[in-house]
Structures are given as C-alpha cells and as structure tokens.
Amino acid sequence: MFSIDTKSSWILIMFILVWDYSESQLSFQQEERSSELSILCRYADEASPVISHLVISRIKAGRRHIQASVSADCNQNSPLSRVSDAKVTGHLSYNEPTSRYIRIVWTDLQLDLDGDYTCEAYGVDADLIPQTFIQHLNVKSRQNGLRLVATPDVIKVGLTKQLQICCTLPDHGVLNITRMASLEIFKQQNGVKCRFARIKMESGEAILSGAVKTSLNGTMDDNQTSLELIWGNITAADAGDFTCEGSGVNAKGHPVFFNKYINVTWANPDREELTNLLFDLYDKESESLRLQEEKKKKLRATTKIIDSLKSTECRKPNSCDTSIFESGQRIVSLEPDDGLGPITVVCEGKEPGEMWTVIQKRFNGSVDFYRNFSQYENGFGSLDGEFWLGLKNIRRLLLQNEDKNRLRIEITEMTSGNNFTKNYHRFSLGPANGYKLNVIGFDDLGYGMSFNSGYSFSTPDSGVPRLAVLNRAGWWFNYESPFVNLNGVWGVKGKRYSIYWSEFRRDRNVILEKTEMKFRRNFNK
Structure with missing residues (x-):
C-alpha cells in the first residue's frame, strides 16, 4: 500500500x-x-x-x-x-x-x-x-451524390485478377437533375483523355468505346444511373487516372454537369504475399486429384512471377555518386543497398566526379522549420523549393557511403549578398535514438558546427525541448548558448531564434538569406 x-x-x-x-x-x-x-x-x-x-x-x-x-x-x-x-x-x-x-x-x-x-x-x-x-x-460532402469506386484501388501485379470501376448516381435529385442526358467513364492514357464507356438517355444502352478485355454493365432510369466496367487479366498498364463525367437538365431546363476522379495505382507483390500464395497452393494440393494439375499450373505461374521480378528489376542508383552526372541540381530517386526502399533527393553536380547530396535548403521562408521530431526524422518541405531531407534518410545515405562522408555548408547574407562556405572532412550521424552529430576536419574556433558535434538532435518534443523551443527549430543544440542554427526562423534579425552562424558574423542582426547543407562520399578517407 x-x-x-x-x-x-x-x-x-x-x-x-x-x-x-x-x-x-x-x-x-x-x-x-x-x-x-x-x-x-x-x-x-x-x-x-x-x-x-x-x-x-x-x-x-x-x-x-x-x-x-x-x-x-x-x-x-x-x-x-x-x-x-x-x-x-x-x-x-x-x-x-x-x-x-x-x-x-x-x-x-x-x-x-x-x-x-x-x-x-x-x-x-x-x-x-x-x-x-x-x-x-x-x-462528408452532401452536395455531390456521384460515386466513383475502384475495386481494388491498388493492383498487385500477378496477383490481382480483376479490376472493377463503378460510377453511380443513386439519386438524381441530389444534384437537382430532372432528366439525365449521359454518363461516361474516361481514362487518362499517355496524356490523352480516352473515353472507355458511355450510357445515353436516348437509347438507355451502355456502350463500350475504348476499353479492351472489358465487360460492361449500365442502367439509366428516372431516379438513378450507373455504369460499371470490369477488367480481367490485369497488368500494371491497367492502372491510371479514371474520371466519371455526367450531364443532365434541371427543372428550369438548364444543363447540369458533374464529374468525379479516382486514381488506381499498381505495386509489385511483396515476398510475404507470394510466399502465402505458395503455401495456400500446397495446402490445397491434397483436396482432390482433379485439382492437382491446376494447382501445379498456379504454382509454376507464381514461381514465374518471382523470377520475372528478379530478372526485370530495374535498380536505381544507390547514391548521387553512382547517378548520371549533370551539372547543377536535379531531383533523383536513389535506392540504397539496405533494402528499405527508394529515397528521392536533390543531387548537385559541381564537376565530373564531384556529386553532392543536398540535405537542407532554405531561401525564401516558404517552409516552417519549427517542427516535431517525427517530421525532422522523416523529412518535410518540397525538393523543388525549401526542404529538410529527414534524419532517417540522411543516415541511410551516409551509411551507403560506408559512413565516409564530408559535409559542405553554403550561406548567403541577405543584404550584402556575401557568400560563405565551410567544409568538414568527416560527417556522420548516430543511431535513431538521437542521431548524434559527428563533424571533424575544420578549425572553426569552436564557433561553427564543431560546437554542436557530439550532441543529439533536439526538437520541441524530443532531446532538449527547452532549447528547441527557445530557438524555434530542430537542431543539434549544445546545452550552452548555440553558435549555429540554420533551421531557425527565416528573415528575422537580432533574435535568439534567428538563422545564424556566429563564426562568420558575431552579429545576429545580419540576416542569412540562403543556406544549403550537403554531403558527398569522402574518397580519401
């Protein structure tokens, strides 16, 4: 007690x-x-x-x-x-x-x-x-009674056997329609809007116009209208953007137009799904001799899917260093060897053999950097604007380079336009329990990133929240007054939460307009 x-x-x-x-x-x-x-x-x-x-x-x-x-x-x-x-x-x-x-x-x-x-x-x-x-x-919007449903909305290549697109207006009165004119289903193909099926009031008959290997059902009466397409032998090419468009006339004789959009995506089945299918086939093999041959065919088909995935898999570059060189910055999809999936990044080519991965970019204050730990871990912003790549993604890419990387910081002052650059010959992050910073290799007199080295990342809800709140940013804050904060509030001068780098200007009234953090493989270490 x-x-x-x-x-x-x-x-x-x-x-x-x-x-x-x-x-x-x-x-x-x-x-x-x-x-x-x-x-x-x-x-x-x-x-x-x-x-x-x-x-x-x-x-x-x-x-x-x-x-x-x-x-x-x-x-x-x-x-x-x-x-x-x-x-x-x-x-x-x-x-x-x-x-x-x-x-x-x-x-x-x-x-x-x-x-x-x-x-x-x-x-x-x-x-x-x-x-x-x-x-x-x-x-829940009460205004538009039009329903457009895809079953399923994600095609699993090799496993999905049927795709159904159903467009229904269950009550014409919801849209103030007294007489329906038509209902049509379109698909966007190669940038062209293609009509697949339609039903018109004149005939009341559903007609296929552009879809292949498809069955069609449709009805139109005084109260409701529906149009349904069903595909068999599904492939990744059947995925895409579908639109249902309809027209009618209201009580005053004025035309009424309405539409609904849906996106059907595709994905390769994962190994667990394929393995489960194999076990299911084996379990049912003993049910009857009549089904034995059919099950063997399904087993061979599933094995063929696995082999085709291995043989046709198009590997993306695993780092900016292995991507095709282009001068300047461009958006690239990378796939590290850790098997955790692709990462979309900004690669910057300065000269052949020198490719950088941009992990932070600021220039106009359009993105708020006062975020929680989950957002800093997973990344935020837009790669064609201001962004933070995400601690999780940064560490995966650093480890892809065997954790042998160098860090480059580029800064531009707002009023003078002066540019500053710092290079650290060793850059790494610790595990996910804090993503501890390690930078070595440049004598910044303790007023640059070296002051933050050895400290974990802090946000308003993780690490040392008090410092993150005072500085209105996520950063590797030292427990003392920090000398660097590139994730502070953009465009504000003279404040603790301003963007600053004390080594360059020990005056927080100087506004830093542009900042970029980037790294590349350190081939000499």
Whole structure:
C-alpha cells in the first residue's frame, strides 16, 4: 500500500483539469452551404498554453498530408496553404490570444474532399514545456451524390485478377437533375483523355468505346444511373487516372454537369504475399486429384512471377555518386543497398566526379522549420523549393557511403549578398535514438558546427525541448548558448531564434538569406 499526501493530490487533480480543459478548447468542425464546403479549426482558450502553430492535415492511405497552417511568428502570421483549389484564412498571434483559428474553404464541390482530417495546435505552457493538442474530423460532402469506386484501388501485379470501376448516381435529385442526358467513364492514357464507356438517355444502352478485355454493365432510369466496367487479366498498364463525367437538365431546363476522379495505382507483390500464395497452393494440393494439375499450373505461374521480378528489376542508383552526372541540381530517386526502399533527393553536380547530396535548403521562408521530431526524422518541405531531407534518410545515405562522408555548408547574407562556405572532412550521424552529430576536419574556433558535434538532435518534443523551443527549430543544440542554427526562423534579425552562424558574423542582426547543407562520399578517407 502507498499514500499520496494532500498537496500532491491537489497538484495531480489540477494537472488533469488543466490538460482536459486545454484539450476541449481546440474545436474542429465542418461547415457546408449550397455553393461551398469549409472546415474550421479554432483554439478558444485565452490563457496558457501559448499556441505557436495551428496545422490542418488530411489523412490518406495512413499518411498525413499538411493542407494549411498558421504561425504566431511575427513574419509568418499569414496562413500558409498547400491546397491550390481552396481559400485559406487564419490568424494566430501571441498578442491577440482571443482570435486563433485557421479555415479552408472549397467552392468546387466536385473535388474529392471526403475523408479524415486533423487539426493540431502546438505551443508551450508557462514552464516552456511543449504542448500538443489534436482534434479529428471526418468530412462528408452532401452536395455531390456521384460515386466513383475502384475495386481494388491498388493492383498487385500477378496477383490481382480483376479490376472493377463503378460510377453511380443513386439519386438524381441530389444534384437537382430532372432528366439525365449521359454518363461516361474516361481514362487518362499517355496524356490523352480516352473515353472507355458511355450510357445515353436516348437509347438507355451502355456502350463500350475504348476499353479492351472489358465487360460492361449500365442502367439509366428516372431516379438513378450507373455504369460499371470490369477488367480481367490485369497488368500494371491497367492502372491510371479514371474520371466519371455526367450531364443532365434541371427543372428550369438548364444543363447540369458533374464529374468525379479516382486514381488506381499498381505495386509489385511483396515476398510475404507470394510466399502465402505458395503455401495456400500446397495446402490445397491434397483436396482432390482433379485439382492437382491446376494447382501445379498456379504454382509454376507464381514461381514465374518471382523470377520475372528478379530478372526485370530495374535498380536505381544507390547514391548521387553512382547517378548520371549533370551539372547543377536535379531531383533523383536513389535506392540504397539496405533494402528499405527508394529515397528521392536533390543531387548537385559541381564537376565530373564531384556529386553532392543536398540535405537542407532554405531561401525564401516558404517552409516552417519549427517542427516535431517525427517530421525532422522523416523529412518535410518540397525538393523543388525549401526542404529538410529527414534524419532517417540522411543516415541511410551516409551509411551507403560506408559512413565516409564530408559535409559542405553554403550561406548567403541577405543584404550584402556575401557568400560563405565551410567544409568538414568527416560527417556522420548516430543511431535513431538521437542521431548524434559527428563533424571533424575544420578549425572553426569552436564557433561553427564543431560546437554542436557530439550532441543529439533536439526538437520541441524530443532531446532538449527547452532549447528547441527557445530557438524555434530542430537542431543539434549544445546545452550552452548555440553558435549555429540554420533551421531557425527565416528573415528575422537580432533574435535568439534567428538563422545564424556566429563564426562568420558575431552579429545576429545580419540576416542569412540562403543556406544549403550537403554531403558527398569522402574518397580519401
């Protein structure tokens, strides 16, 4: 038995109440009118914690895709949008805690907007301890009753036997249609929009027009319309972008047009799937002599799939050094020998035999670098803009080079345009429990990266959160005042959380406009 004194009990109760109260103040809701759909995330608590970011994301295939965000930083309080077909508004300020929200508004209700969304609020409490709150929302648009479904939506080459594309308008009245005119299914092939099937009101008969090895079913009456395509002998070529388009007339005699889009992808079966199929064939082999020959044929077919995967596998380069040389920067897909899958990177060719892998790039402040550990581990941003490659990806590529790499830092000042470059002849990262930094080989007098060498990576939720919050960045922070922070807030001068490199200018009022971190194999070590 044990006991808790009265003071400790009150502290525990107060902590629980504050946590639940803060959590309840984050609201996330769907709003729908006749011509638009919007989702609104609002944090209503005016007291602690201090909220620095609100982020709306969409969950698709188990992955989180950021749609929009707003930050309380003085130069970033306008919302950032990653959705080109919607309007994003929002406001977040340390000085105005009563108005903290972000909203996305869509006016094109034919888009595929249904699905799961999240809103996350990041901040710190009075003790500078990071706090994260999250709300989930399942969006269902009532405006577009058109349904387009692919079964399956991922073709497993050699295993998928049938593909079904079904387009249905179960209730014409949802779209205010009094008389249907047509319903058509298209596929995008080699950049050309090809019609596969259609059904028209005049005949009421479904007609195949461009699809091969396909069966067709279709119906059209006063209340509902459907069109269904079924493929057999499926290959990777059957994957692609499908569109269902329809037209009709409303009660006033005006035309009504509507459409729906779906993407069918393909993938090679993994070895577990193939192995499971083999075991299944063996288990059923004893059922009857009549099925024995058929099962042997399936076994041979499965073995042939495995052999074809081995023989036709097109290996990507495993590092920028083994890719084709081109001067300048370009996006390349690499596949290290560790078997963990490909990594898309930016390779930079300075001269033949000198290929660099870019791991960090900043130049305009379009990407917020105040992120949690998961985002810094997996990477964020866009390779054709600002980005962080991800600690996990960086370490995989460093190990591909037998952990013999050199680091190069390139920096440009905003006002003067002066350029600075630093090279470290040894660069490596430790295991995933901290990705400890190791840089050796340049005398920076302790005011450069050497000051950070030997320290683990810190973010607002990992490592030394206090330093990450104070510097508003993820970095290999020394427990003392850092002399380098290339992931700080872009365009801000004179602040602890500015982007700076103390060795070049021991004055944080000098704004660093451009930074690039890159590495390449150290062939001399």
